[in-house]
Amino acid sequence: MMPPKGRKSISPWNLCENCKVIVSQKDLTTHAEDSCPPSFESWTHGFIKQKVLYGILEEVKPQDGLKNVPKSECDNLVLLAQSALQLCDVSIGDPVIVSVQGVSTVKTAWPTLEKSLVSVLMTKSAMDLHWVRSCDGHVIVKKLTEHPLPAELISVEMTGGQSIPHADLSGLLQGKHRNKGQSIPHTDLSGLLQGKHRNRILKIGDRLCLQHYGQNLYFTVKQICPFQGATDLKDKLGMSHLGKNSPEAVHELNVELNNLKLSQDDDCGDDENLYRIVEGTKWTVGSAVKKESSQDKPSCSLASVGGLQDVIEEIHEIIQLALRSSPLVQGLPVIRGILLYGVPGTGKTMLAEAVAAESNVAIVNISGAEIYSKYLGETEGRLRQLFRTAEQQAPSIVLLDEVDALCPRRGSDGSGGSEQDKRVVTTLLTLLDGLHHSVFKAEGKKKKAVLVIATTSKPDTIDSALRRPGRFDREIEICVPSPSARLDILHKLLSRTPHKVTEDELKDVAHSAHGFVGADLASLCSRAAVRAIKRTSAGGDGLCGSDSVIVEVEDFIWAMTQVKPSAMREVLIEVPNVRWSDVGGQHELKLKLRQAVEWPLKHPEVFTRLGISPPRGVLMFGPPGCSKTMIAKALATESKLNFLSIKGPELFSKWVGESERAVREVFRKARQVAPAIVFFDELDALGGERSGSSGSGASSVQERVLAQLLTELDGVEPLGNVTVVGATNRPDRIDKALLRPGRLDRVVYVPLPDASTRQEILEMQLRKMPVASDVNIDELVGRTEGYSGAEVVAVCHEAALAALEEDLNATDVTCSHFMSALQLVTPRTPSSLLQLYEMYLKQS
Numbered sequence: 093m094m095p096p097k098g099r100k101s102i103s104p105w106n107l108c109e110n111c112k113v114i115v116s117q118k119d120l121t122t123h124a125e126d127s128c129p130p131s132f133e134s135w136t137h138g139f140i141k142q143k144v145l146y147g148i149l150e151e152v153k154p155q156d157g158l159k160n161v162p163k164s165e166c167d168n169l170v171l172l173a174q175s176a177l178q179l180c181d182v183s184i185g186d187p188v189i190v191s192v193q194g195v196s197t198v199k200t201a202w203p204t205l206e207k208s209l210v211s212v213l214m215t216k217s218a219m220d221l222h223w224v225r226s227c228d229g230h231v232i233v234k235k236l237t238e239h240p241l242p243a244e245l246i247s248v249e250m251t252g253g254q255s256i257p258h259a260d261l262s263g264l265l266q267g268k269h270r271n272k273g274q275s276i277p278h279t280d281l282s283g284l285l286q287g288k289h290r291n292r293i294l295k296i297g298d299r300l301c302l303q304h305y306g307q308n309l310y311f312t313v314k315q316i317c318p319f320q321g322a323t324d325l326k327d328k329l330g331m332s333h334l335g336k337n338s339p340e341a342v343h344e345l346n347v348e349l350n351n352l353k354l355s356q357d358d359d360c361g362d363d364e365n366l367y368r369i370v371e372g373t374k375w376t377v378g379s380a381v382k383k384e385s386s387q388d389k390p391s392c393s394l395a396s397v398g399g400l401q402d403v404i405e406e407i408h409e410i411i412q413l414a415l416r417s418s419p420l421v422q423g424l425p426v427i428r429g430i431l432l433y434g435v436p437g438t439g440k441t442m443l444a445e446a447v448a449a450e451s452n453v454a455i456v457n458i459s460g461a462e463i464y465s466k467y468l469g470e471t472e473g474r475l476r477q478l479f480r481t482a483e484q485q486a487p488s489i490v491l492l493d494e495v496d497a498l499c500p501r502r503g504s505d506g507s508g509g510s511e512q513d514k515r516v517v518t519t520l521l522t523l524l525d526g527l528h529h530s531v532f533k534a535e536g537k538k539k540k541a542v543l544v545i546a547t548t549s550k551p552d553t554i555d556s557a558l559r560r561p562g563r564f565d566r567e568i569e570i571c572v573p574s575p576s577a578r579l580d581i582l583h584k585l586l587s588r589t590p591h592k593v594t595e596d597e598l599k600d601v602a603h604s605a606h607g608f609v610g611a612d613l614a615s616l617c618s619r620a621a622v623r624a625i626k627r628t629s630a631g632g633d634g635l636c637g638s639d640s641v642i643v644e645v646e647d648f649i650w651a652m653t654q655v656k657p658s659a660m661r662e663v664l665i666e667v668p669n670v671r672w673s674d675v676g677g678q679h680e681l682k683l684k685l686r687q688a689v690e691w692p693l694k695h696p697e698v699f700t701r702l703g704i705s706p707p708r709g710v711l712m713f714g715p716p717g718c719s720k721t722m723i724a725k726a727l728a729t730e731s732k733l734n735f736l737s738i739k740g741p742e743l744f745s746k747w748v749g750e751s752e753r754a755v756r757e758v759f760r761k762a763r764q765v766a767p768a769i770v771f772f773d774e775l776d777a778l779g780g781e782r783s784g785s786s787g788s789g790a791s792s793v794q795e796r797v798l799a800q801l802l803t804e805l806d807g808v809e810p811l812g813n814v815t816v817v818g819a820t821n822r823p824d825r826i827d828k829a830l831l832r833p834g835r836l837d838r839v840v841y842v843p844l845p846d847a848s849t850r851q852e853i854l855e856m857q858l859r860k861m862p863v864a865s866d867v868n869i870d871e872l873v874g875r876t877e878g879y880s881g882a883e884v885v886a887v888c889h890e891a892a893l894a895a896l897e898e899d900l901n902a903t904d905v906t907c908s909h910f911m912s913a914l915q916l917v918t919p920r921t922p923s924s925l926l927q928l929y930e931m932y933l934k935q936s
Contacts, residue, residue: 103117103208104116104117104175104209104850105117105140105175105179106120108123108124108128109130110128111129111130112141113129113130113140113141114139114140114141114179115137115138115139115140116137116138116208116209116210118208118209119137119138119139119210119441120919121743122136122137122528125141125623128686132145132146134230135230135885137210138208138209138210138211139210139765140176140179140180143180143181143234143235143515144180144232144233144234145172145176145177145179145180145210145212145229145232145233145234146210146231146232147176147210147211147212147230147231147232147233148208148210148211148229148230148231149192149212149214149219149230149231150207150212150213150229151213151214151215151216151217151219152171152204152206152207152210152213152214152215153168153215154215154569155411158171158202160213161202161661164288165200166215166218167200167214167215167217167218167221167296167301168199168200168218168292169199169200169202169214169215170188170190170199170200170201170202170212170213170214170233171202171203171204171206171209171212171213171214172201172202172211172212172213172233173203173204173205173209173210173211173237174203174204174205175209176210177203178868180233180234180235181235182201182235183201184201184202184203185200185201185202186200186201186235186236187199187200187201187235187236187293188200188201188231188233188234188235188236189234189235189236190212190214190222190231190232190233191231191232192222192230192231192232193223193230194225194827195222195223195297196295197222197295197298197473198236198292198294198295198366199214199218201235207901212231217301221300221301221310222298222299236366238366239368239465239467239469239470239473240293240366240367240368241316241318241319241367241368241474241477242318242319242367242368242369242370242372242373242465243294243316243318243319243367243368243369243370243373244317244318244319244372244373244374245315245316245317245373245374245375245376246294246313246315246316246317246367246369246373246374246376247283247313247314247316247375247376247377248300248311248312248313248314248375248376248377249309249312249314249377250309250310250312250313250377251312252311261390272935276394280671281302281304281309281375281377282374282375282377284304284376285300285302285311285375286300286373286375288302289369290369290370290371290373291368291369291370292368292369293366293367293368293369294313294316294366294367294369295313295316295365295366295367296313296314296315296316296365297312297313298312298313299311299312299313299767300312300313304432306637306778311377316365319463319474323325323712329653342858362487370373373464373899374503374538390510392444393446393449393450394447394450395584396442396446396584397439397442397443397446397584397601398462398577398579398580398581398582398583398584398585398610399439399573399574399576399580399610400439400443400570400643401576401579401580402461403443403568403570404443404447404506404932407430407443407447407545407568408447410427410430410543410566411447411451411489411543413426413427414426414427414428414541414904415451415453415487415489415543417543427543427565427566428524428527428542428543428544428562428563428565429524429527429543429544429545429546429564429565430543430544430545430546430564430565430566430568431495431546431547431548431551431554431558431564431566431567431568432444432545432546432547432548432568432570433547433548433549433551433558433567433568433569433570434436434549434569434570434571434572435549435572435609435764436549436609436658437610437611437612437658438570438571438573438609438610438611438613439609439610439611440547440548440549440570440573441493442549442610443570444491444493444545444547445448445491447545448489448491448545448823451489453484453487453488453489454482454486454487454488454489455488455489455491456478456479456481456482456485456488456489456490456491457491457493458475458478458490458491458492458493458498459493459494461760463475463478463498464512465663466624469515471512471515471516472515472516472519473882475499475519475520475523476519476738478490478522479523479526479527479542481544486541487541487542487543488541488542488543489542489543489544489545490542490543490544490545491545491546491547492544492546492547493546493547494547494548494549495546495547495554495558496547496548496549496550496551496553496554498516498520499516499517499520499551499554499555499558500513500517500554500555501512501552501554501555501556502514502517502555502557504904515557517557517558520558521557521558521563524544524558524562524563524564525562525563527542527544539653544564546564551567558806570607572607572609572764572765572766573601573608573609573610573613575599576602578602578603578605578608578613579598579599579602581610581613582601582613582617583598583603585613585614585617586598586617586643589617589621589643590641590642591642591643591804592642592643592644592645593643593645593648594645597645597648601616601645601652604652604732605652606657606732606733606734606765606766606767606768607657607734607764607765607766607767607768608655608657609657609658611658612655612656612657612658614721615655616648616651616652616655617643617651617656618809619650619651619654620647620650620651621641621643621646621647623647623650623651624641624642624643624644624647625641627647628640628641629849644757648841657734657765669729670722670725670726670729671726671729671730672726672730674722674856675719675722675723675726676719676727676845676847676853676855676856676881677845677846677848677850677852677853678719678723678842678849680840681712681840682723682724684710684838684840685710685723685727685817687706687707687838688706688707688708688709688710688815688817688838689727689731689733689769689815690730690731691706692706692813693731693733693767693813707815707837707838707839708805708806708811708815708816708834708835708836708837709805709815709816709817709818709835709836709838710815710816710817710818710836710838710839710840711775711817711818711819711820711823711826711831711836711838711839711840712724712817712818712819712820712840712842713819713820713821713822713823713839713840713841713842713929713932714821714841714842714843714844715717715821715842715843715844715880715921715925715926715929716880716882716922717880717881717882717883718823718842718843718845718881718882719842719881719882720819720842720878722774723842724737724769724771724773724817724819727769728769728771728818731769733767733768733769734762734765734766734767734768734769735768735769735771736758736761736762736768736769736770736771737771737773738758738770738771738772739773739774740775741777741778743755743758743775743797744793744794745799751793751796751797752796752797752799752800755797755800755804756800756804758770759804759811759814762811762814763811763814764813765812766812766813766814767812767815768813768814768815769814769815769816769817770814770815770816770817771817771818771819772816772817772818772819774819774820774821775818775819775820775826775830776820776821776822776823776825776826778794778797778798778801779798779801779818779826779827779829779830780794780798780825780827781825781826781827782795782801782827796828798830801830802829802830802835805830805834805835805836806834806835814927816835816836818836821925823839823845823929823932824928824932831936839936841929841933843929844878844879844880844926845880845881845884845916847873847874847877849881850873850876850879850881850884851869851870851873853881853885854869854872854876854884854888855869857885857888858888861892861905862890862903862904862905863904863905863906864904864905864906864907866906866907867905867906867907867910868907872887872910873909875914876914878919879917879919880919880920880921883917883919883920886917887910887913887914887917888910888913889913890912890913890916891905891909891910891912891913892905892909894909894912894913895909
């Protein structure tokens with residue numbers, strides 16, 4: 093037996109063949125008799141035309157149609173029949189534009205079964221908020237088809253006679269009721285507004301309501317400043333999240349064109365001036381803020397940029413060719429992209445902004461953190477819009493700060509990076525290519541001269557496709573400033589600061605600031621100024637006036653002990669205050685170290701005159717305890733250079749390639765903060781001799797590390813003002829390639845201390861100790877034959893401990909105590925090791 097036939101479903105809507113509008117079954121007769129075609133200003137029944145609903149505005153009570161919706165969201169919803177949502181191509185939760193008598197606002201679409209098919213339901217509080225004057229019930233609803241730009245700054249003013257002085261209302265914040273006219277803190281209101289309206293879409297003129305401790309506060313939006321400026325509707329057509337060649341993109345473009353035509357026939361407000369509230373949106377309450385265009389943004393001038401004159405001239409030449417019309421480059425490709433790279437703090441961003449500001453052209457700033465969005469395609473759309481703005485304002489300059497964050501490297505096979513990163517890189521490549529294509533226009537048409545200046549501190553992490561000619565044609569390195577450049581920077585920084593620092597004193601500061609970049613020098617001047625303020629106000633009741641504060645050279649000397657190069661913070665060590673005078677004897681070794689380190693810096697003309705280069709490295713070898721490491725500490729203190737101390741074993745890693753990378757990183761840091769000293773303690777653990785067999789495991793790792801070390805010492809990339817100092821007890825285990833001229837070319841034997849050296853060591857130690865008159869230094873020198881320097885010091889320590897063992901109240905150390913100490917501390921350097929050193933010296 094067959095089941096009974098179901099009833100054929102009847103659509104509640106009908107399409108009028110005459111006027112092409114969709115009306116409900118209930119209104120079909122009325123439409124055919126009285127309103128075909130309907131009036132778009134005053135209609136007698138609701139209808140839909142071209143996915144726009146012309147309906148009847150009615151009130152809904154939250155307990156009727158919004159039972160499961162949070163109370164805080166009820167005023168943000170507009171309720172439509174489910175079938176009306178489908179005909180208008182609106183999904184649940186989509187933003188829609190609701191317009192009544194020409195006043196529009198954006199609400200969130202929500203389905204309902206209440207009222208009729210053409211009813212548009214809103215809460216009474218929402219209707220009273222947006223349409224203060226009485227309305228006739230006619231409402232227009234259409235889908236918001238674009239992604240509004242994010243709002244950077246929103247200025248609102250309170251209405252209804254409420255005032256906002258800058259007074260602090262602790263009582264109100266504690267929950268007390270506010271009297272009429274009582275003020276509310278700005279920061280409190282800004283945070284509450286941001287919390288309630290986050291992810292909302294607003295426009296200038298919208299009215300907002302905020303419930304604060306049981307009272308309703310009303311605001312009017314007076315100003316909205318989007319990120320990087322506002323845009324118009326025709327420019328936003330390029331912000332689609334779809335690919336430009338996809339069928340969906342063609343359909344979306346057709347929809348936009350239809351909407352543009354429709355806007356001429358209806359009163360629905362367009363989405364031209366709509367902006368989305370995002371996480372970073374700032375709110376100001378009570379006063380309008382002047383909208384700041386890219387040209388009005390405060391920027392530094394070239395007069396405040398020091399030490400980069402050559403780079404400034406080079407960029408100026410490029411700007412003249414790229415942005416100024418010249419008959420010499422007609423029909424020829426010109427540079428459209430400059431990449432400024434260098435270590436952080438050298439002034440890349442400051443230079444780019446200053447050069448752009450001095451060029452008297454429009455400036456468009458792009459920051460990766462500002463344009464990124466979680467919505468699919470919105471980031472690429474914003475990027476296209478900003479470039480389109482630059483073309484409209486041509487000649488113009490686009491500043492891409494930290495381009496490595498915007499366009500990270502993709503893998504050779506397309507892997508690496510997120511899908512969003514790949515889309516952004518592809519979009520930027522297309523836009524950069526488009527700058528070249530826009531130059532070749534037909535005769536009589538204006539060319540769109542746009543120059544892109546990008547900055548990065550990590551050029552190796554940028555996608556390689558960006559660095560080819562035709563995109564970033566010119567790459568300019570912003571190096572760590574030289575002493576003369578540091579002096580120029582200090583002059584710029586102190587130009588507006590009262591000081592008594594002479595030119596010679598400032599030169600000394602500049603020459604002592606090894607490895608300092610511009611940001612470090614700015615921090616140095618700031619520290620010196622703070623100390624000057626404290627010094628000047630030390631005798632008074634408080635901080636004195638700015639006119640009486642004068643920076644002196646003593647302030648800079650103190651600041652130099654507090655500020656270190658930013659690049660050294662990862663590898664910076666506390667260098668002990670060891671002087672040459674603290675190291676007994678070893679005069680030959682001290683001289684050779686001065687020749688390798690101090691002479692090239694203090695007397696570079698001597699080496700130039702003789703046509704030689706200074707030694708690149710020094711290897712100290714000798715028995716343990718002969719002050720090799722102590723001499724390196726004294727070298728770091730006396731030379732005042734940046735000092736990197738590396739222990740051989742600490743560079744090894746179990747991960748393949750990490751050990752070699754650690755070596756490269758050490759020398760990269762050293763070059764960055766040059767002049768510098770790299771001290772390798774226990775070098776035999778790092779540069780051991782390579783075996784003839786292939787080997788495996790730790791030996792192969794050591795050989796790879798050694799190969800990397802050899803390359804860094806004397807490879808294609810020069811060391812510059814970097815001196816390598818090594819120390820070892822077993823020179824015979826060090827690979828011979830490490831000791832050839834050009835690498836560790838100065839090999840110095842640090843023998844056991846002779847009689848004169850032991851006497852100096854004992855005198856320095858006994859100078860700190862109370863000794864009895866019976867202690868004879870000459871006798872101690874004779875009895876310590878064969879002792880190392882560390883063992884001589886140990887004898888003095890043991891003698892002092894022996895005196896304390898006899899009497900805790902002992903006031904001096906006697907000769908008997910030294911004799912007992914000599915019995916406890918004996919020479920520990922084997923004769924076989926000394927013979928090995930002698931044989932090594934003969935062979936080398």
